[in-house]
Amino acid sequence: MSNHFGAIIERIEQGNRFLVVSHVNPEGDAIGSLLGLTLALRSLGKDVVAYLEDPVPGIFEFLPGSETIVHTLEGEAPFDATFAVDCGQMNRLGDNFNKFDGMGSVMNIDHHTTNDEFGELNVIFPDASSAGEMIFDLVTEASIEITPGIATNLYVAIHTDTGSFRYSCTSEGSLRKAGVLVGKGADPWTISTQVYENHPACKYKLLAIVLATLNIIDVPGAKGYKIATLYVTDEMMDSTGADKGLADGFVNYARGIEGVEAGVLFRETGPEEYKVSFRSKGAVDVADVALSFDGGGHSHAAGCSVSGPLDTVIETVVTALKTSLAGQE
Ligand SMILES: [Mn+2]
Structure with a gap:
């Protein structure tokens, strides 16, 4: 032992x-x-x-x-x-x-x-x-x-x-x-x-709305990597009666797509404040990317918080991921 x-x-x-x-x-x-x-x-x-x-x-x-x-x-x-x-x-x-x-x-x-x-x-x-x-x-x-x-x-x-x-x-x-x-x-x-096998029904109602935000982004480069993003706003939470923890696993739907190397979920946590969850299939160490935003985690699953308007937050995070993935070429 x-x-x-x-x-x-x-x-x-x-x-x-x-x-x-x-x-x-x-x-x-x-x-x-x-x-x-x-x-x-x-x-x-x-x-x-x-x-x-x-x-x-x-x-x-x-x-x-x-x-x-x-x-x-x-x-x-x-x-x-x-x-x-x-x-x-x-x-x-x-x-x-x-x-x-x-x-x-x-x-x-x-x-x-x-x-x-x-x-x-x-x-x-x-x-x-x-x-x-x-x-x-x-x-x-x-x-x-x-x-x-x-x-x-x-x-x-x-x-x-x-x-x-x-x-x-x-x-x-x-x-x-x-x-x-x-x-x-x-x-x-x-x-x-x-x-x-025990999820509240509102989780599925929320999931339907969140999946409609899916965006798949090509990363320039020979390997044809893709990044997929999803987001959740307070309004979506309110309209479905879901509470904040229910969206936590949704990021896996983004990673689960053919050709997608990194999935990201943005969840509103306050005025112009987003919790960002990363999932990687392995080509990018998302703990490194999360760390660059003062977050942390594991190579395949990590998280951080980023402030700003949603569009800007998504763009900033996606750019960091693209840079990291381009470095793997
Ligand atoms: Mn753990």
Whole structure:
């Protein structure tokens, strides 16, 4: 057994009261890793608070332990240590969290290539498909028994971050670990029906409008690369009654088109403020492009925020992508 988590396991043994946190706009890996680690620490008799600044999306409310997640830390200090999972930068843990005093030393467990090592201890594996895989390794290394609750959370973390074992980050290890988790009580079909067959109707109404914004752009050069863009405005959200998180996966429709190397989704987040999500098939490292706009992520999936009128934002981002893709010629 490898020994990547030795220093963190030592802190677990020494401490008693822990805080576990993950990023704003939490998705499957953030919540599954947070809860997997929380339940594992609680199984050791530790006193653990699980915190997310933002609400848990409805499709993840079935996850064991989800009902114990808190969204305020008032009166909770102090902690012996805080575990940040699936989070590349401290500020992504949320403004309120960053104002919190009493978090103790920060243990940073993450798989984003753009992680800035904000913790006192940092275990960063960019090759891991998900933070969930890393929590699996931590739990295994610490000889903590994987209960059905832990298994369900870590399976969801791995399953969602690998795009149901389709993305380039899917490895022998991720499949093997998922298999172990199924053996420990994670039920693939129950989980799939909860996560993938359980969308609110307004999501499909929104998708229909968003797909109508599809624009496919040729990148000059011999390889014939294409970029596809989609956008979502507040007005589209309002007219369909959808809330902001529902559009997050739509960017994959842009990448899924024949000949398209990079898909981009622009989502209005404020007056002249857009969240930009990138997906690449591999010819362009979108983490690099996102980083040039102060964002981050992975080579095939990344994000950032850009201010300005929508047309200008799209043009600026597409130009950066074109430049990057032209450099691959
Ligand atoms: Mn992740």
